[in-house]
Amino acid sequence: MTIEFTKERMYKVQEIINKYPAGKQKSALLPVLHLAQEQFNGWLDVPVMDYVAGLLKLDPIEVYEVASFYSMYNLKPVGKYVFEVCQTGPCMLNGSDDIIHYIKNKLKISEGETTADGMFTLKTVECLGACGYAPMMQLGKHYREHLTPAKVDEIVEECRKQAATAANGNGYLS
Amino acid sequence: MSKKLLLEKAHIEGIKSYPVYRREGGYVSVEKALKMKPEEIVEEVKVSGLRGRGGAGFPTGMKWSFLAKPEGVPRYLVCNADESEPGTFKDRYLMEFIPHLLIEGMIASSYALGCNSSYIYIRGEYHWIADILEEAIQEAKDNGWLGDNIQGSGFSCNVYVQRGAGAYICGEETALLESLEGKRGNPRIKPPFPAVKGLWDCPTVVNNVETIAAVVPIINQGGAAYASIGVGKSTGTKLISACGNINKPGVYEIDMTISVEEFIFSDTYCGGIPNGKRLKACIPGGSSVPILPANLLLTTAKGEKRMMNYESLADGGFATGTMMGSGGFIVLDEDQCIVKHTYTLARFYRHESCGQCSPCREGTGWMEKILWNIEQGKGKMSDIDLLWDIQRKIEGNTICPLGDAAAWPVAAAIRHFRDEFEWHVNNPDLCTLQNYGLAHYADPVYVPAT
Numbered sequence: 269m270t271i272e273f274t275k276e277r278m279y280k281v282q283e284i285i286n287k288y289p290a291g292k293q294k295s296a297l298l299p300v301l302h303l304a305q306e307q308f309n310g311w312l313d314v315p316v317m318d319y320v321a322g323l324l325k326l327d328p329i330e331v332y333e334v335a336s337f338y339s340m341y342n343l344k345p346v347g348k349y350v351f352e353v354c355q356t357g358p359c360m361l362n363g364s365d366d367i368i369h370y371i372k373n374k375l376k377i378s379e380g381e382t383t384a385d386g387m388f389t390l391k392t393v394e395c396l397g398a399c400g401y402a403p404m405m406q407l408g409k410h411y412r413e414h415l416t417p418a419k420v421d422e423i424v425e426e427c428r429k430q431a432a433t434a435a436n437g438n439g440y441l442s
Numbered sequence: 443m444s445k446k447l448l449l450e451k452a453h454i455e456g457i458k459s460y461p462v463y464r465r466e467g468g469y470v471s472v473e474k475a476l477k478m479k480p481e482e483i484v485e486e487v488k489v490s491g492l493r494g495r496g497g498a499g500f501p502t503g504m505k506w507s508f509l510a511k512p513e514g515v516p517r518y519l520v521c522n523a524d525e526s527e528p529g530t531f532k533d534r535y536l537m538e539f540i541p542h543l544l545i546e547g548m549i550a551s552s553y554a555l556g557c558n559s560s561y562i563y564i565r566g567e568y569h570w571i572a573d574i575l576e577e578a579i580q581e582a583k584d585n586g587w588l589g590d591n592i593q594g595s596g597f598s599c600n601v602y603v604q605r606g607a608g609a610y611i612c613g614e615e616t617a618l619l620e621s622l623e624g625k626r627g628n629p630r631i632k633p634p635f636p637a638v639k640g641l642w643d644c645p646t647v648v649n650n651v652e653t654i655a656a657v658v659p660i661i662n663q664g665g666a667a668y669a670s671i672g673v674g675k676s677t678g679t680k681l682i683s684a685c686g687n688i689n690k691p692g693v694y695e696i697d698m699t700i701s702v703e704e705f706i707f708s709d710t711y712c713g714g715i716p717n718g719k720r721l722k723a724c725i726p727g728g729s730s731v732p733i734l735p736a737n738l739l740l741t742t743a744k745g746e747k748r749m750m751n752y753e754s755l756a757d758g759g760f761a762t763g764t765m766m767g768s769g770g771f772i773v774l775d776e777d778q779c780i781v782k783h784t785y786t787l788a789r790f791y792r793h794e795s796c797g798q799c800s801p802c803r804e805g806t807g808w809m810e811k812i813l814w815n816i817e818q819g820k821g822k823m824s825d826i827d828l829l830w831d832i833q834r835k836i837e838g839n840t841i842c843p844l845g846d847a848a849a850w851p852v853a854a855a856i857r858h859f860r861d862e863f864e865w866h867v868n869n870p871d872l873c874t875l876q877n878y879g880l881a882h883y884a885d886p887v888y889v890p891a892t
């Protein structure tokens with residue numbers, strides 16, 4: 269795989285850099301890592317981080333130390349669909365433990381694991397600012413709220429369908 | 443019924459779009475501001491008594507007047523939309539339903555502070571909301587409210603959105619600035635304060651989303667009119683995000699003259715507790731503020747009705763009171779376990795500690811482990827004292843207030859619910875199966891006023 273942003277993403281990178289004063293392109297690092305993760309299978313491999321470092325004229329270490337600090341960057345491969353289920357207090361009060369348990373049983377994986385077919389990863393996360401709509405998870409760009417076992421079933425179905433029909437074989441929901 | 447200043451129009455059909463927002467009186471505050479001197483606006487904000495809505499409640503006008511203004515150095519306004527304090531989801535609501543209100547506030551505030559580039563730092567998970575804001579900014583620009591020489595005033599300003607990437611600590615203002623500079627979110631040692639040395643070492647004001655939105659009604663109606671709403675030093679309106687065990691979770695705008703009891707039990711607000719259960723406890727201002735048992739929550743130690751404002755919530759200090767904080771209102775019903783809830787919060791703070799200071803990095807991990815043991819029936823009586831000791835050693839001994847924020851929930855849980863902790867230790871076989879008794883329950887019957 270050659271590591272290079274698409275033309276469209278390259279244009280976005282420039283747009284992002286233009287938001288800051290001259291010479292402050294390091295500020296673009298977080299948004300550009302988001303773009304990189306989107307394009308390169310949902311995680312940041314070392315060559316991908318090195319590529320970003322080159323683009324922004326940074327030392328690779330400056331990229332690694334940032335990528336490892338923030339929880340949204342995955343430093344290991346993940347499934348096509350990452351279920352990020354909140355487990356903090358307010359969600360717990362509304363049954364997030366049961367939802368996490370249900371997903372584990374349904375997909376036969378533990379936290380942090382990916383199903384054998386590479387479709388689903390389960391991540392537990394801390395408060396996502398949806399406490400009033402608990403229990404909830406993040407899936408791609410959006411939140412899925414007021415979860416019940418039946419809703420989890422629907423979401424899993426929806427993902428499977430989307431993956432089967434996505435022309436480019438890339439099923440990330442956005 | 444509370445007066446609304448921010449969300450009054452949030453549910454008008456199409457208010458997310460510029461034409462409807464403008465038709466409903468949008469951007470009038472910018473027109474008005476551009477005809478005023480910047481110092482006059484700062485003065486109005488001072489007169490309004492507005493206090494920062496991010497959690498600390500610091501007077502906004504005063505913060506603005508501290509901004510250093512050296513010749514030839516740019517100044518920055520940064521909006522804190524990181525919103526990660528458990529229980530808090532009010533900023534999201536405002537940005538999702540009435541995004542132009544924040545953009546309007548950003549432009550008026552940027553003018554008042556003399557900032558030509560302003561940033562909204564939004565938590566990375568609010569991806570779709572960042573898109574909503576980008577769209578609103580584009581519309582504002584297309585209609586001449588952003589860019590060069592706004593409305594022929596000679597003032598130029600751009601507003602940019604930056605997404606974070608998952609780190610509660612980036613809500614702390616100096617960590618936020620580090621993150622905006624493309625670094626790890628490690629809080630800076632203060633002083634120097636951001637007002638002197640902030641973003642890229644330039645003078646910077648960091649304000650919460652709700653604070654900046656409140657500047658719009660302050661300019662429109664005048665600081666004095668804003669100050670006339672509310673009570674004492676709790677002026678204007680406050681957004682409260684209510685969650686946990688209540689019938690109507692959601693975001694409510696209140697004018698700070700209602701009681702806590704009315705807020706929980708009235709159908710206008712939380713609508714009481716589901717399934718006829720009783721109120722056990724509440725954390726009224728986001729996970730960092732002290733939890734109170736029902737009796738102290740509804741009535742202060744002095745025997746007065748506790749009200750939903752800064753002073754009344756804090757009445758009694760940490761011994762018998764709590765804090766307004768960010769307005770993240772978490773309600774626990776009679777079936778909830780205080781130890782388990784506190785454990786999830788301890789886990790949260792351990793996860794979110796940036797690791798720079800040993801009391802915070804190590805202490806949060808210890809607290810999480812000890813709470814887990816107690817919750818699982820594997821705790822010793824001495825563990826409760828050890829927990830108390832650890833939280834005391836964190837508080838006040840760290841670079842940033844995350845240490846305090848991690849210590850306070852544990853301290854308050856032990857202070858008010860020690861017997862529940864002891865019950866766990868004394869009943870190792872029972873405590874994973876059932877709940878502690880009824881010791882702290884209050885059973886108020888709320889009668890709505892007719």
Ligand SMILES: Cc1cc2nc3c(=O)[nH]c(=O)nc-3n(C[C@H](O)[C@H](O)[C@H](O)COP(=O)(O)O)c2cc1C
Nearest residue numbers: 494495496522524525526613614615649650653843
């Ligand atoms: C650990 C920590 C997390 C914080 N998170 C937020 C946040 O998510 N949003 C926010 O507006 N302020 C947050 N704050 C407060 C900010 O540091 C800062 O005081 C605030 O943004 C100032 O704005 P205001 O004066 O308008 O309230 C946090 C503080 C700490 C110590």
Ligand code: SF4
Nearest residue numbers: 796798799802840842
């Ligand atoms: S108190 Fe905690 S979060 Fe704050 S700087 Fe120290 S280690 Fe980091």
Ligand code: FES
Nearest residue numbers: 354359396398399
């Ligand atoms: S606790 Fe789960 S979204 Fe806040």
